Amino acid sequence: MTNKNERIIKIENRLEQLQNQKKKLIQEQKKADRTARTRRLIERGAVLESLIDGADLLTNDQITHILKCTVGSSYGDKIIAQTKSNVSNPTVEQIEIPSEEGS
16 A cells, blocks of 8 residues: 555544544533433423412413413513513512502
8 A cells, every 4th residue: 555545544534533523522412402401491390380389280281371371471571571681690679570559
């Protein structure tokens, strides 16, 4: 074999190694993303159940209905927009919540 052919084979082997490393890193990132999403869903589900009395007794459709009527309302949209605008991790005191006197 010529020197150039040997170099080509070495480069092809290295390229294959790098492609395998890339695949492995992509798989690891996907796993980390799934783990983070699962954790977030569990934590947020726990928050939801702590705020809705008897949530564990309600169906998914009932929970969806409650959320659509509250979070999906114009009032809920306003609170969400205010929260998103306070990018620096807002506290409850930073979010303007109207009193219930007008209700």
